[in-house]
Amino acid sequence: MTSRRRTTGFLLVGLVVALVVAGIGSYYASSSPDGLEWSAEKEGFLDTAEDSATADSPLADYAVSGVDDGRLSGGLAGVIGVAVTLVLAGGITLLVRRRSSAGDDSAGNDVDSAQDADDAEARPVPRA
Amino acid sequence: MHVPDGFLDAPTSVATGVLAAGTVALALRRAREELDERTAPLAGLTAAFVFAVQMMNFPVGAGTSGHLIGGTLTAVLVGPWTAVLCMTVVLLVQAVLFADGGLTALGTNVTLMALVAVGVGYGLFRLLVAVLPRTRTGLLVAAGVGAFASVPVAALAFVALFAAGGVADIPVGTVAATMGGIHVLIGLGEAAITVVVLGAVLAARPDLVHGAAHLRSADTLLRRPEVLTPRGPAQR
Numbered sequence: 001m002t003s004r005r006r007t008t009g010f011l012l013v014g015l016v017v018a019l020v021v022a023g024i025g026s027y028y029a030s031s032s033p034d035g036l037e038w039s040a041e042k043e044g045f046l047d048t049a050e051d052s053a054t055a056d057s058p059l060a061d062y063a064v065s066g067v068d069d070g071r072l073s074g075g076l077a078g079v080i081g082v083a084v085t086l087v088l089a090g091g092i093t094l095l096v097r098r099r100s101s102a103g104d105d106s107a108g109n110d111v112d113s114a115q116d117a118d119d120a121e122a123r124p125v126p127r128a
Numbered sequence: 129m130h131v132p133d134g135f136l137d138a139p140t141s142v143a144t145g146v147l148a149a150g151t152v153a154l155a156l157r158r159a160r161e162e163l164d165e166r167t168a169p170l171a172g173l174t175a176a177f178v179f180a181v182q183m184m185n186f187p188v189g190a191g192t193s194g195h196l197i198g199g200t201l202t203a204v205l206v207g208p209w210t211a212v213l214c215m216t217v218v219l220l221v222q223a224v225l226f227a228d229g230g231l232t233a234l235g236t237n238v239t240l241m242a243l244v245a246v247g248v249g250y251g252l253f254r255l256l257v258a259v260l261p262r263t264r265t266g267l268l269v270a271a272g273v274g275a276f277a278s279v280p281v282a283a284l285a286f287v288a289l290f291a292a293g294g295v296a297d298i299p300v301g302t303v304a305a306t307m308g309g310i311h312v313l314i315g316l317g318e319a320a321i322t323v324v325v326l327g328a329v330l331a332a333r334p335d336l337v338h339g340a341a342h343l344r345s346a347d348t349l350l351r352r353p354e355v356l357t358p359r360g361p362a363q364r
Contacts, residue, residue: 007166010333014173022180030185030193035283035310036129038192043303045296050134052227060227062183078183081221085179089217090172093210096156097163 015086022078026062027071129197129282129311130222131237133230140293145235148216151243155212162207162338170336171206175214177325178202179221186317194314197241197282200249200275201322204267204339205329208250215242236289244285249278253339262342264330268323271339275322279315283307 033041040046058065059077067073136144163171178198185193198218203211219237222228229237256270287307291300326337334340 007169007333007336010336011169011173014177018173018177018180021177022183026180026183029183029195030187032185032187032191032193034129034185035188035192035194035307035314036131036286039303039306039310040135042306043298045135045294045298045303048134048295049132050230052133052223052230054224054227054231057225057227059225062226062228077226078180081179081183081226082176084225085218085221086172086176088221089175089214090169092156092213092217093159093163093168093171096159096213097165097168098160099165 015082018082018086019079022082023075026078027074129237129241129279129286130219130229131233131240131286133232134295136233136236136289137293137295138232140289141232141236143293144239144289148235148238148243151212152216152238155209155216158209159207159213162210167206167210167336167338171210171214174202174205175217178214179218181321181325182218182222188310188313188317192310194279194311194317196318196321197245197279198322199241199245199282200253200271200278200318201325203246203250204253204271204274204322204326205337207338208246210338211246211250212242215246236286239289240282240285245278245282248281249274250339252277257339257342264327264334264340264343267330267340267343268327271326272319272323276315276319279318280308280311283311 032038037046040049054060059080062077062081063070063073064076064080067076178196178201181196181198183195185195188194197215199211199215202214205211206214216238219229219234219241223231223234223237251274253270253274256273257267260266260270284304284307287300287304290303294300294303330337330340334343
């Protein structure tokens, strides 16, 4: 139980760091063209770039349309991006992962393993 | 490094799309061996973290910037196949929601950053881990070198695609020199961020780091004599 709680705490700290970087830190990022864009400009093929089909997305270019304050708009876009990425990637990896019904090979004790087995049985998703 | 629509012609984009789809399909099967109850949430968090840090463009010389790709960092943290999935999700979210990287170029971007960057960075990491001392420092050096090399190699992979199907008719040699040169500098930033973040995770929770499994087995071997002689030489 304590090891699981420790992991949850660690993950929460990581999430806060990601939210602070995307929500606040990104305002201070360099706005110069990146390496590819700079190279394309220098070599003369930047004008072959076309607008993405999602160029009119309400979040295009990491700004929330309708929010005029640049700091707030970019920060909000960053927080939304972190949340969406977390849900999508977390969802996929949770679906793909092994179910530890046969016992946990980590530092967990027997009580933890028994609970894991119960958890796995309670889930409606069949083992693939 | 996010390739916009239009740089590459349709056949090249289709080819990278097929390659990317095949890689992701394989990763969906193979990532299962890397993911369990404890590491799956970490993988989701790592993807969100990479998304966040990719927003932090750092200046590189005059008038240019770069940002973390994160392929090596993710692979060392959660395993290479899981890293392919994490990086693909990041690129998908960026292309669909934020118009960062083209939609028809999504396969190209997955190929460059989820396949080439992860493959080169993690491959080099494993090679170096095998020859360097089995210590935390050895692991960080291996990850730093892998992260560094992954950036110019991914940039040169773009140049190869540009040579095959670039829309503009430009000598490939000069594009390679420009792309390779600037991405060597960006690679230094990639290495620095990778080492700092990995060092922090290793200090807090080394047991969660996929690429540190060899340190854990070394740890248990070292710990046994320590139990017998509690006042023996301190274990680092």
